[in-house]
Amino acid sequence: SAVISQKPSRDICQRGTSLTIQCQVDSQVTMMFWYRQQPGQSLTLIATANQGSEATYESGFVIDKFPISRPNLTFSTLTVSNMSPEDSSIYLCSVEYPGRAQETQYFGPGTRLLVL
Amino acid sequence: QKEVEQNSGPLSVPEGAIASLNCTYSDRVSQSFFWYRQYSGKSPELIMSIYSNGDKEDGRFTAQLNKASQYVSLLIRDSQPSDSATYLCAVNPGFQKLVFGTGTRLLVSP
Numbered sequence: 001s002a003v004i005s006q007k008p009s010r011d012i013c014q015r016g017t018s019l020t021i022q023c024q025v026d027s028q029v030t031m032m033f034w035y036r037q038q039p040g041q042s043l044t045l046i047a048t049a050n051q052g053s054e055a056t057y058e059s060g061f062v063i064d065k066f067p068i069s070r071p072n073l074t075f076s077t078l079t080v081s082n083m084s085p086e087d088s089s090i091y092l093c094s095v096e097y098p099g100r101a102q103e104t105q106y107f108g109p110g111t112r113l114l115v116l
Numbered sequence: 117q118k119e120v121e122q123n124s125g126p127l128s129v130p131e132g133a134i135a136s137l138n139c140t141y142s143d144r145v146s147q148s149f150f151w152y153r154q155y156s157g158k159s160p161e162l163i164m165s166i167y168s169n170g171d172k173e174d175g176r177f178t179a180q181l182n183k184a185s186q187y188v189s190l191l192i193r194d195s196q197p198s199d200s201a202t203y204l205c206a207v208n209p210g211f212q213k214l215v216f217g218t219g220t221r222l223l224v225s226p
Contacts, residue, residue: 107159
């Protein structure tokens with residue numbers, strides 16, 4: 001089965017600082033995505049991480065606030081910049097595997113972020 | 117109008133009963149539909165995907181899709197207390213992205 005890991009699993013940060021979250025997959029994947037799940041809410045797509053090019057951001061999310069890297073087909077990072085308490089959330093990466101059911105996404109364990 | 121709508125619940129059913137979870141979506145061009153289960157404090161776990169009108173069965177789970185009515189449902193037969201979780205409906209409206217509903221909380225009592 002797919003193995004997707006995220007680091008850190010949780011963190012408590014001070015406002016104004018930045019945190020970089022890593023997502024590592026056990027095999028090469030076609031698509032990688034970053035989501036946010038705020039307390040009591042559903043998942044909201046932040047951006048699609050594109051290998052070798054800039055990420056594609058959803059409405060309401062910008063690169064300056066959420067810079068994303070994807071240096072290869074198994075790894076991506078999401079940085080939450082200049083954090084405020086409103087950024088307290090669970091951040092999830094998801095992937096699509098080549099050869100599996102179309103457009104099916106599998107999620108990592110998530111990173112719980114609390115901003116004070 | 118929200119793109120994907122679900123009743124937030126909680127939906128309470130006794131052990132052994134059938135739990136019926138419903139989802140409606142607004143974008144008629146949507147082609148792919150998914151149900152995820154999310155336990156408290158955990159990440160979403162894929163249960164079912166469905167792409168064509170009709171029913172799709174996998175063990176105790178049956179997904180039903182009606183594109184004309186823009187309606188997706190998930191039936192859980194012989195519900196167990198371990199099925200207690202939030203069930204998220206997700207729809208792919210195109211462009212390789214998923215739009216999630218707010219989820220329905222299911223409580224199965226022993």
